[in-house]
Amino acid sequence: MSNPKPLLEVKNLVTEFKTDGGIIKAVNDISFTLNRGETIGIVGESGSGKSVTSLSVMRLIPNPPGRIASGEINFYQKDGQIIDLTKISEQEMRKFRGNEISMIFQEPMTSLNPVFTCGDQVMEAIMLHQKVTKKRATEITLNMFEKVRLPNPQRVLDAYPHQLSGGQKQRVMIAMAMSCNPAVLIADEPTTALDVTVQKTILDLMAQLKGEIDSSIMFITHDLGVIAEIADRVLVMYKGKIVEQGKVLDIFGNPQHPYTKSLLACRPPLGKRLSKLPTVVDFMEETENGEVIEKNKSVAEAINAVVISEQEIQKRRDEVFARKPILQLKNVQTWFPAKKDFFGRVQEYVKAVDDVSFDVFEGETLGLVGESGCGKTTLGRTILRLAPAHGGEVIFDGKNVFNLNNNEMKEMREHMQIIFQDPYSSLNPRITIGDAIMEPMTVHGIYSSEKERKDKVLDLLAKVNMKPEHFNRYPHEFSGGQRQRICIARALALNPKFIICDESVSALDVSVQAQVLNLLIQLREEFKFTYIFISHDLSVVKFMSDRMVVMNKGKIEEMGISDEIYNNPQKEYTKNLIAAIPKGELSDIQNRMASIA
Numbered sequence: 001m002s003n004p005k006p007l008l009e010v011k012n013l014v015t016e017f018k019t020d021g022g023i024i025k026a027v028n029d030i031s032f033t034l035n036r037g038e039t040i041g042i043v044g045e046s047g048s049g050k051s052v053t054s055l056s057v058m059r060l061i062p063n064p065p066g067r068i069a070s071g072e073i074n075f076y077q078k079d080g081q082i083i084d085l086t087k088i089s090e091q092e093m094r095k096f097r098g099n100e101i102s103m104i105f106q107e108p109m110t111s112l113n114p115v116f117t118c119g120d121q122v123m124e125a126i127m128l129h130q131k132v133t134k135k136r137a138t139e140i141t142l143n144m145f146e147k148v149r150l151p152n153p154q155r156v157l158d159a160y161p162h163q164l165s166g167g168q169k170q171r172v173m174i175a176m177a178m179s180c181n182p183a184v185l186i187a188d189e190p191t192t193a194l195d196v197t198v199q200k201t202i203l204d205l206m207a208q209l210k211g212e213i214d215s216s217i218m219f220i221t222h223d224l225g226v227i228a229e230i231a232d233r234v235l236v237m238y239k240g241k242i243v244e245q246g247k248v249l250d251i252f253g254n255p256q257h258p259y260t261k262s263l264l265a266c267r268p269p270l271g272k273r274l275s276k277l278p279t280v281v282d283f284m285e286e287t288e289n290g291e292v293i294e295k296n297k298s299v300a301e302a303i304n305a306v307v308i309s310e311q312e313i314q315k316r317r318d319e320v321f322a323r324k325p326i327l328q329l330k331n332v333q334t335w336f337p338a339k340k341d342f343f344g345r346v347q348e349y350v351k352a353v354d355d356v357s358f359d360v361f362e363g364e365t366l367g368l369v370g371e372s373g374c375g376k377t378t379l380g381r382t383i384l385r386l387a388p389a390h391g392g393e394v395i396f397d398g399k400n401v402f403n404l405n406n407n408e409m410k411e412m413r414e415h416m417q418i419i420f421q422d423p424y425s426s427l428n429p430r431i432t433i434g435d436a437i438m439e440p441m442t443v444h445g446i447y448s449s450e451k452e453r454k455d456k457v458l459d460l461l462a463k464v465n466m467k468p469e470h471f472n473r474y475p476h477e478f479s480g481g482q483r484q485r486i487c488i489a490r491a492l493a494l495n496p497k498f499i500i501c502d503e504s505v506s507a508l509d510v511s512v513q514a515q516v517l518n519l520l521i522q523l524r525e526e527f528k529f530t531y532i533f534i535s536h537d538l539s540v541v542k543f544m545s546d547r548m549v550v551m552n553k554g555k556i557e558e559m560g561i562s563d564e565i566y567n568n569p570q571k572e573y574t575k576n577l578i579a580a581i582p583k584g585e586l587s588d589i590q591n592r593m594a595s596i597a
Contacts, residue, residue, distance in 0.1 A: 004035035006076055007216050008057070008101075008184055013071035015049075015056045018064060026052040026066070028240035034184065039210065039217040041231030041248070043224055043263065045509035046480065049240040050220045051106075054186045057218070058103055059085060059093045075100065075184075099129040102182035104173050106189035111173055112161040119157030122176045129180045144175040147212075148205055166372060167198035174205065181213040188220045192507070195371040195536040200580040203229050222509040224263050225582035228252060228589050232596075236260045239290075249593060253586055258284035258294045265299045266514035268543035270566065270583060273313055276521060277514035277543070278302040317561070320546055325359035326498060326530050327383070332356045332392035334375075334382045352378040354554035355392070360498075365524065365531040367545030367562060369538055369577070375554040376534050377421075380500045383532070384416055385409060396498070414444050417491040421503035423483035427475040434471035437461075437490045444494060460489040464519060481512030488519065498530045506535060517544060539581055542566050550574050 015027040027049045034040050042050045055061050056068055073085040075096065085093065105111040113121060122144065123137040132140070138157070145153035148171040161169055170190060177185055187206065191199040207230060210217055219230055227234055227248065234251040236244040236259065244257040255261045258280075265278040282302050285293050334353035337346040353375045360366045368376045381387035383394050385401055394401040396416060404412060420426045427436055437457045440446075447453045458468050464485040475483055484504060491499055501520065505513040517540065523529060533544045541548055542562050550558040550565065550573065558571045569575045 004038065006033050006074075007036045007038075008034040008076070008218075009072070009074040010053075010057070011072040011074070013053070013056060013073065014069040015052050015061060015066060016069045017066045025069075025240055027056060029071075030237075030240075030242045032235055032242065032245060034216050034218060036183075036216055037210075037214065038233065039207075039219055039231050041227035041234045042218065042220045042237060043222065043227055043234060044237035045222050045263075045511050047239070048237040050237050051188055052240075053237070054103065054188050054218065054220055057085070057184075057186060058097055058101060059090070060097075060103075078183075098125055098182075099180050100182055101184040101186065102177035102180065103186040103188065104170075104177045104190045106192060112169060114161055117158055117160055118164070118172045119159075122172065122179055125176055126179050140179060141175070144179050145172075147178075147209065148172075148175045149201070150175070167194055167202070170194065170198075170202060171205070174202070174209070178209055178213060178215075182215055184218065185210070185215050186218045186220070189222070190219075191226060192221070192223075196538065196580040196582070197371055197576060199226070199582070200229075203582075206230065222263075222511075223267070223582070224252075224510070225267055225584040228584040229582050229592075232593075236263070249586070249589055252584065252589055255299065258292065261297070261299050261302070262511060264584070265302045267510050267584070268517075268539045269303060270539055270542065270581065272303065273308045273563070274303065274306045274543065275308050276306050276518045278306065279514045279518070280511050313563075317546060320361050320364045323362040326362040326397065327360040327532075328393075328395040329359075329383070330357050330393040330395070332379065332382060332394060333390040334378050334387055335390040349390075351554045353382060356551075356554075356556055357392075358549060358556070358559060360530060360532060362497075362530055363524070363528050364547065365533055365545045367541035367548040368532055368534045368551060369536065369541045369548060370551035370557070371536060371577075373553075374551040376551050377502055379551070380418065380502050380532060380534050384413075384418055384500065386418070410444075414446075414494045415497045416500075417494065417496040417498070418500045418502060419484075419487050419491050419504040421506060423480060423487050424475075426487050427483060429475050432472050432474055433478070433486045436475075437486070437493050440490065440493045446494065456493070457489075460492055463492070463523070464489045465515075479512075481508055481516065484508060484512075484516055485519065488516070488523075492523065492527075495527075496529070498532075500532045500534065502534045503536070505540060506537060513540070520544070537581075538566070538577055550577070 011031050013027055013030050014025060016023050016025045030053065042053065044050050057073055061068060068086050075083045075085055077083065085096065119141055122141045126132065126137040126140050127134065142153050142157060145156055150156045150168060150171050191202050194202065206217065221227060231248050234246065234248050235242050236257060238259045244260045251260060255264055262278065262280040262283040268277060283295055283297055287293060332353055333355060335349040335351050338350045339348040341347050356379060370376050378387055382389050389402055401412065434457055437460060438453050441453045441456065447456060458471065461468065461470060466485060505516050508516060524531060533541060535541050545562045547560060548562040548565050549556055552573050558565060558574050565574060566578060569578055
């Protein structure tokens with residue numbers, strides 16, 4: 001931008017929260033400017049203050065316990081007047097919120113009201129700010145639904161949120177946020193839980209709409225790969241402060257702060273095989289008073305230190321594929337009733353898993369990848385008999401799982417475990433994490449005394465990098481990454497032979513995700529586990545797995561060695577999945593910036 005004009009200027013902003021332990025400065029003296037027509041990316045892990053920054057700009061900080069303690073948020077109006085949003089009343093702020101400054105929230109299901117249709121919710125915002133009739137508001141809403149490429153806009157207009165997929169709900173939120181042609185659009189993690197293909201569509205859509213209505217975007221995410229696809233400038237936040245900011249090319253080409261380097265390094269690279277992912281501790285450590293000590297490493301140096309040679313990769317494959325299959329799937333089908341007649345007889349089925357067959361070798365990690373709705377999670381649950389099978393066989397250790405009675409299945413569960421996607425709902429909030437890990441041992445009668453079980457739990461906590469004092473704490477006292485490590489410890493409590501990881505890292509920050517993936521690989525080497533690793537993120541599956549199964553509409557689209565599928569995909573569906581991965585390559589950013597110029 002040759003002559004940038006400021007649109008939003010944040011000066012020395014401090015936002016604090018009152019807690020039992022004292023005052024916490026979630027945003028601590030930050031300053032930045034968003035120019036007209038610009039996209040700024042704000043990146044950092046959970047707790048860095050990026051979402052609190054966006055809520056401060058929107059004046060949506062809940063008071064109590066939070067408040068904007070000091071600083072300015074200056075909005076430059078078209079007539080040249082500058083309004084400090086921290087100084088105006090709530091009534092005046094409502095004229096700006098949703099009209100001049102709009103926000104897309106991370107979780108569309110909680111942002112949309114479940115008792116109103118999607119059309120009514122978008123029309124409400126239009127009628128409130130644009131003072132138009134209901135008929136005109138309906139026309140604008142349908143037009144916006146077309147712009148955000150929602151299939152059958154008229155149906156979506158009358159649909160309730162629960163009747164739409166995650167990607168469709170997110171598009172409704174984008175339509176609502178952009179319906180009043182805002183000057184500033186704040187997008188808070190709008191693609192975190194979406195498939196790579198849906199994510200790419202949303203990113204392209206936001207870039208296109210930004211040009212159409214001449215707005216600026218503040219895009220918040222923990223994923224620098226996504227930032228590379230959309231941002232002009234980047235702010236890196238860590239513990240409430242901006243530790244680095246600059247043009248997207250400078251940040252990716254020559255990062256200065258060790259935290260920025262670690263964020264760039266801990267996303268699984270697609271062109272290389274690593275023994276483990278670099279993490280924050282490879283680049284920095286903190287003293288007791290919060291001072292950052294830098295370890296002299298470049299991103300390339302950190303990655304090159306853990307690259308595995310082709311010979312090592314081949315040696316592991318030869319060892320794994322020489323063993324017997326521990327699991328065999330033969331023509332597995334899981335169908336759900338879609339339509340019934342007057343007498344309750346099923347007329348149509350949804351074929352969630354449709355005639356799937358493959359073997360998993362002992363000690364192998366098999367990746368299961370595909371978009372939402374492809375059947376990968378249903379297949380994982382069917383293997384463990386957590387979803388009813390319609391047909392086929394699952395042979396585990398020589399026994400057909402579908403033929404076992406309840407007592408036999410209970411014994412089998414000792415050897416087959418699952419780590420679920422959401423650690424929040426996987427743990428009982430009423431029992432301590434020590435008891436949660438000990439419970440499976442008690443149920444299966446492992447170890448003869450309570451003391452032996454407790455010793456085993458403490459050993460497992462140490463294995464997943466948790467401390468002995470965590471034993472008596474409750475789930476709400478831990479972060480998302482810590483909770484996921486607790487779920488891993490619980491899955492290990494029975495010494496299983498086989499573990500299904502169902503989207504077990506998809507909701508985590510890239511830095512925490514790297515730690516959990518490293519832990520799973522370390523445990524696989526130590527205990528010779530066999531994994532099925534389910535994810536919609538192909539870069540994560542490629543890093544973790546020996547072989548990969550690509551699923552689409554309940555069927556296997558493609559199957560083979562992970563590296564071979566990535567380097568030479570045979571099917572169009574797989575090619576589209578790979579093309580949609582945000583790679584964060586310097587050459588891609590340079591091409592994008594050149595096309596804008």
